[in-house]
Amino acid sequence: MWATYGNAHTGVCLKFKTSPDGEGRPALSLNGINGWRGGPGLTPGLTMDPIRSFLPRAFHQLNYSESYPKIDFFNSIGRLPIPLLNSVWYTGEGGERSACRGARSLDTEVW
Numbered sequence: 001m002w003a004t005y006g007n008a009h010t011g012v013c014l015k016f017k018t019s020p021d022g023e024g025r026p027a028l029s030l031n032g033i034n035g036w037r038g039g040p041g042l043t044p045g046l047t048m049d050p051i052r053s054f055l056p057r058a059f060h061q062l063n064y065s066e067s068y069p070k071i072d073f074f075n076s077i078g079r080l081p082i083p084l085l086n087s088v089w090y091t092g093e094g095g096e097r098s099a100c101r102g103a104r105s106l107d108t109e110v111w
Helices: 082-089 099-105
Strands: 026-037 049-058
Touching: none
Parallel strands: none
Antiparallel strands: 026 049
């Protein structure tokens, strides 16, 4: 495996000390954005400032397979706002609505 992950024995191996996360899985504590704040004292030119802190990021097992999984692209873009999806992705040039829009009509919290 080292020949594969180590770029034919020309790479480097990094070792990290982990701590258990809330579910007992090994995790790295990484500094990241965990919220936003607004109000007086913001960075000039910004309407919101990020709130940063160290958060445990758990490791997950990798499962390799011989083939790629099938992904329905249009039903996997759930992080985009619904108005943008409706105007750009789910509406044709003639104003017709795509059948792929169906999943987005569900309760957004559930979806």
